[in-house]
Amino acid sequence: MEDGIQTKLLRHEEEEEEEEGDLKGRIWDESKKIWRVALPGVISRVCAFGTIVVTQSFIGHISGLDLAGYALVQTLSVRFVNGILLGMSSATETLCGQAFGAGQHHMMGIYLQRSWIVDLITLTVLLPIFIFATQIFKLLGEDAAVANSGGNISLWFIPFVYNFVFSLTIQMFLQAQLKNMVIAWLSIFQFGIHIPLSLLLVYKLNLGVAGAMIALSLSSWFLVIGEFIYIFGGWCPHSWEGFTVAAFKDLFPVVKLSISSGVMVCLELWYNAILVLLAGYMADAEVAISAFSICLNINAWEFMISLGFLGAACVRVSNELGRGNAKAAKFSIKVLLGTSIAVGLFFFILCLIFRRKLAYLFTNDERVAETVSDLSLLLSFSVLLNSVYPVLSGVAVGAGMQGTVAIANLVCFYVIGIPIGALLGYLTNLQVKGIWIGMIGGVVTQTVALVYMAWATDWDDQVKKASERLNRFYVKSSDNPE
Known part of the structure; x- marks a missing residue:
């Protein structure tokens, strides 16, 4: 009797160990898949955004006024336009990810060309934002010299x-x-040439602010030219079959998905831009804008790592939905969140340790440095939150649920975050710190909303929707004309 009980207990323990070993193996396999997408995404985004931060640092050491002017353009105008284009481009991420998962590789090149058409037209329409920037900033009530x-x-x-x-x-x-991975290498090369190029144009040729901006444009286009060579040179034989008139067909559904994607991302990116605008109305506008934008750029630079996980979430979820495997999609989400939170905790601690030294990377102004130091604790918590909500946004993009997230962003950021920031910034002595507390409040509520959405989603239903979407956009391959 006792021997039978012991045998059962041993068998149960063996089964538990086997399940535990199987779970560890599944986590390890999923982690490898995640890092295969996330690591190159992290490297490329950190390097690409790094060129913007390096340019800000060069300009900050040329002139305090130009630092505030650059911060205003980069945080308002560039973020505004980048938000629209990044959001609209996430439609490419949804469609290409699901097409790859379903084995419809030839459709990916068509989706890419459709995105180019839609994004080129959109950016050209938005050019007046840059052409009439001075008038727009003055209309918004910004300081005349900064504008x-x-x-x-x-x-x-x-x-x-x-x-x-x-x-x-x-x-x-x-x-x-x-x-x-090719983008990661190209991005490292881009960042590597950007610094010596900036030194040459700013200091050697004495071009000042103009030199810093020319270096920024040149290094960014080196990346694009490298990408063109890779795609057109035959390294994507199954997904790129050349330019085709099919790219001009069925543009409206792509525009519709692009718009919902654009709204989702824009509401998130414009949130920070509006808070910078609020900082510009404070008593010492130049110091407030400079300090706030420095903290935002540090936060945004770390956020580039989170965007790598956002990309991984989108690819893993869209691939599994395209394959029809809802269970694998849910498991991937859990592993992604665990990994991203661990990375977020590391940078949270790092920001706390170096809180008083961060500002001097960008400026020599003691007043700006002191304001940045005051904001550094709140900056640390923002960095930690960065490890959660971008992953959940990536899950939504992978499933094509951008419209739902757009509504959540609108409520959390604009109904909760901005009003709280404005009230604390202007009706208390917190000033810029009050605006940042409001920003964190909006992000916390958005994170809670996204967690609930991921938990409540019927993933089997999302598999059906992915299949319907692929069938609607399907175009026969030239290699498979049947």
Whole structure:
């Protein structure tokens, strides 16, 4: 009797160990798949955003006024346009990811070309934002000197922003088919040439602010040219079959998905831009804008790592939904969140340790440095939150649920976050710190909303929707004309 009980207990323990070993194996396999997408995405985004931060650092050491002007353009105008293009490009991520999962590789090149058409038209329509920047900033009530400096810098940003049309969409096209390591290498090269190029143009040739902006545009286009060579050179034989008139067909459904994607991302990116605008109305506008934008850029630079996980979430979820495997999609979400939170905790601790030294990377102004130091604790918590909600946003993009997230972003950021920030910033002595507390409040509520959405989603139903979407957009391959 006792022997039988012991045998059963031993068998039960063996089964538990086997299940535990199987779970560890599944987590390890899923982690490898995640990092295969996330690591190149992290490297490319950190390097690409790094060129913007390095340019800000060069300009900050040239002139305090131009630092504020650059911050205004980069945080308002560039973020506004980048938000629209990044959001609209995430439609490419959804469609290419699901097409790759379903084995419809030839459709990916068609989706890429459709995105180029839609994004090029969109950016051209938005150019007046850069051309009339001075007038727009003054209309918004910004300081006249800062607005004039921003207007001048804004014109230099025009050749830079056109790289977004191609770099964002190509990255998502290659990422969906697990070929984005090439973008990581190209991005490292881009960042590597940006610093010596900036030194040459700013100090050796003494071009000042103009030199810093020329270096930014040149290095960004090196990346795009490298991507073109990779795609057109035959390294994507199954997903790129050349230019085709099919790209001009069925544009409306792509525009519709692009708009919902654009609204989702824009509401998130514009949130920070509006908070910078609020900082510009404070007593010492130059110091407030500079300090706030420095903290936002540090936060955004770390956020580039989170965007790598956002991309991984989108690819893994869209691939599994395209394959019809809802269970694998749910398991991937759990592993993604665990990994991203661990990374977020590391940077949370790092920000706390170096809280008083961060500002001097960008400025020599003691007043700005002191304000940044005051904001550093709140910055640390923002960095930690970055490890959760981008992953959940990536899950939504992978499933094509951008419209639902757009509504959540609208309520959490604009009904909760901005009013709280404005009240604390202007009706208390917290000033810029109050605005940042409001920003965190909006992000916390958005994170809760996204967690609930992921938990409540019927993933089997999402598999059906992915299949319907692929069938609706399907075009026969030239290699498979049947």
